[in-house]
Amino acid sequence: MSTGPNRILDEFAKLMTDAAGAAQGVRREVETAFKGQAERILNTMDVVQREEFEAAREMAAKAREENTRLAERIEALEAKLAEMTGQVTPAATAKPRAKK
Template sequence: MTDGTNRILDEFARMVTDAAGAAQGVRREFENLFRSQTERLLHSMDLVQREDFEAVREMAIKAREENVELARRIEALEARLAAREAAGTAEKPAGGRSRK
């Protein structure tokens, strides 16, 4: 009787082992399917990669800093021009005509 019981237990152990292997195979299949569907969804959403985003962000920061610097320079030039114009109007002859 012990041979019969051992055979049954061996068969049961083999079935459990096969079931565990099949479950792992199903798990791998599901992971692959999930990964491919996720990649397809992300690709269809037209998302930007992190590296590209960071590069454009750095370019925008640099452009913003350059714009601030250029605005400061323009203000300085306008102030100099206004000072020259003010000095030029103060030196105009009494006749109202300026020399060029």
């Protein structure tokens, strides 16, 4: 067993180690409490989570592409129908649209 100044230094080192461990535990508890409170606040504000936003954005982009493909297909079918019947349709006389 240590005696004198070495024992005091050993006890002080042990005390500081324990204090650091306790401070780390308090830090984790504060972070957990803060995250929980932040989530509750965001949920009451009806804020969308990033994953949900990205999924909706991808769905909108796919729908936009599909609408463009369908519009082009309709114009082609109208032109073909007009050609077969000899009629003039608005799509056949319209100027080509600029693509975005």
